[in-house]
Amino acid sequence: MEEANTLVLVIDDEELVRDNIEEILVPRAKNHLDESINEAAHILFDMPQPILSPRNNNIPVFSVDKAANGPDGLKKVKDAVEKNRPYAVIFLDVRMPGWDGLETAMKIREYDTKAEIIFITAFSDRSIEEIVDKAGQNVGYHCKPYATEEIVQLATKAVTDYNRLRNLESLIESISSIGLNEHQLASLLKNILDQLANTLETDMALLGKLHDDFSYEKVLSIGAMEEKINLQELVARVKDIKIAPQEVIQVDELVLARLNCYSVFAVLKNQGRLKTEKMYLLKLFVQNAAQAIRNAELHEELLRKEKLSAVGKAMSMVMHDLRAPIKNISVITALMRDEGLESEWLDMVDRSATQASEIFDDFLDFVRDSPGTKETVDLKSLLEEALVYVKMKDGFDNICINVDCPDGLTVQADKSKIRRAVANIVNNAVDALIDHSVPRATISLTGVRNYQQSIAEVIIRDNGPGIPDNIMRTLFEPFVTRNKANGTGLGLAIAKQYIIAHGGEIKVVNEKGARFTIALPASQ
Known part of the structure; x- marks a missing residue:
């Protein structure tokens, strides 16, 4: 631990006051003259204690500088700061010719905001509120005449406070530089x-x-x-x-x-x-x-960005190995049809292969933050296609899903990405309704045109338990699953990223269930 700062500056236009404070604060060396004076006082006045005694060990060993006016004091403060030996305490007279004490303090604060300033005056011309407002929080105020013990106590307390604050600064600054999980x-x-x-x-x-x-x-x-x-x-x-x-x-x-x-x-x-x-x-x-x-x-x-980066690299390698098998699925189903094999199962296999390929592509786009390719998209067909991705979930048939969107309402969007965003939100709603066994479970998808703001809104609402308050603020953060047995924790993060990339906005509230509102730029 660094040695405590006990440097003191006395600024007063009266030489007697400057010298007196110095004599009080600087320890006296014990000498034969002191012993003679103490002995004489004991004989003449029957005093049991010596009038001149060595400084108590609990009192700091002060070092005192003196200045006769404000400009001289300011110069000493500037020099001390430049030498990295600032004053811990400054005793400052309020009434002085030229710069008064408050003006001097204000100029000192331009160079040193940490020194403890103690105003010493016989006149209370200024209120403590005004002094604190202009000279800073770390100030004291003491009226003349003063006793020796008072000056020692004031200086000791000020030095203690100064060094305690500097130690606290060092400690907290060290803590503030540490990375925390x-x-x-x-x-x-x-x-x-x-x-x-x-x-x-x-x-x-x-x-x-x-x-x-x-x-x-x-x-x-x-x-x-x-x-x-x-x-x-x-x-x-x-x-x-x-x-x-x-x-x-x-x-x-x-x-x-x-x-x-x-x-x-x-x-x-x-x-x-x-x-x-x-x-x-x-x-x-x-x-x-x-x-x-x-x-x-x-x-x-x-850490989140590093995690995303690591996932992106891993997914790139997985995609390299899986791209060909996934693409080959549609080739195989086409050959089966050429052989005269027709079945709705083949259509389902084709849809699943296409969905798997798009999921991979969307996942990589999310990690790489790839921009989408916008085109004019019919909103009603987009919503209906998004439901196809969810229909294969267990329990889906027990949920009533309604789509209400006017014909001809279009948006400028990357169809694959917005369709994926809607599917992710609906997928979460299905999970919530099934997990909580909600009676007469319902999900509604509504598309509306806001002519004033030139946007199209998609409102996705369910009649489930809603979103717990403790996760509402972090709902769109990546890699956070919500008590689900399966899932990457990326569904809603992907949805938000896609929508923001389109210049849109997504909001969620609890309103007799969860209510998501997606706003997208509408086509002219």
């Missing part, structure tokens, strides 16, 4: 919430995701927060406040910390107010914690 991210979020709660000395706190639409998704909580606080009311207050992504504020008894997409609500005991030093510490913690969370998310995103 999803499990470690969960542990990080829990530690962040615990640290904030401990710092705020509260037993009610809540951490969750605050989305762009200001809906709040709970992740973790401490105490009976949800029972005693109206969460919708809190979110509404946040919406009105418009707090920055990495900021901490206090509104009455509520403390809100934003960590990018995450937010922490905490309720202070006895409606207390946070001290400026604690608010500064919280802001520092939140900024670095937000960076740690971001690094974890980037790490997860990188």
Whole structure:
């Protein structure tokens, strides 16, 4: 661990004050004159304790520099920062000719935002709120006349706070540079919430995701927060406040910390107010914690891309081996027909071979993010063809499926890809209805034209149990299966990628079952 910074700068236009603070903070060397004075004081005044004694070991060994005015003090601060030996504490007189104390502090903050500034003055010309607003959170204020012990205590506390914050900075910055996986991210979020709660000395706190639409998704909580606080009311207050992504504020008894997409609500005991030093510490913690969370998310995103890349390479090799056998299936069925063999089973084999070939192609297109070839496509026939891919599923015949789309409604699309996207959504709906044994199971596919926005909408609705709230936000992420015995976890991810690539949009809500809405550019 680095040696503690105990550098002190005294800026005061009175030489007597500068020298006096230096004498107080710099330890006196024990000498024969001190012993003589102590002995005389004991004889004359019957004093049991010496009036001049060595510094207590618990008090830091300070090093003091002095400046007679604001510009001289600023120069010393700049020089110290350039030499990487910044001051930990700056004692600053408020009333000085030329630059006053507040103006000097504001100029110092342009070069050093971390030094603990302690204003020493006999006149309270400025409010503490104004000083904090202009000179930063890490400031103190003490009125003259002062006692020796007060200066020592102020300097000791300021040096302690300064070094504690620097150590915390180093620690959190180190943590924020580490890549974390999803499990470690969960542990990080829990530690962040615990640290904030401990710092705020509260037993009610809540951490969750605050989305762009200001809906709040709970992740973790401490105490009976949800029972005693109206969460919708809190979110509404946040919406009105418009707090920055990495900021901490206090509104009455509520403390809100934003960590990018995450937010922490905490309720202070006895409606207390946070001290400026604690608010500064919280802001520092939140900024670095937000960076740690971001690094974890980037790490997860990188892993997903690497996984997709690996799957793409594996699928390319599989395709190389399977392409010829799959293509040969249609050749074989054609030869069988030439021999006079006709059967609906042959038609089914042809459809299955075509479907298998398209699945391979679509899968590879997804991994490679290949652009589609757009053409004018009749939407009604596209929906009907998409159902053909699902009809071979066990239990399909027990589900009532309705298609309602006006004739002549067309879209500009890659027919294979949009058909595959619709089939994937319907396939998931069939699985949900069968798995939950939904009575009178129904799926409806509706196509409508939105003339105002020049789009065509496909609405796919089922009367199943709907999508659980805890997976709604991650529904379109790749490689995440939803309690299904079979499946790659890519169906809805592929659907979303295809639709976005067409300049379209896909949304899902629970509305007496799951309701997917696909918006695509309509043909003119």
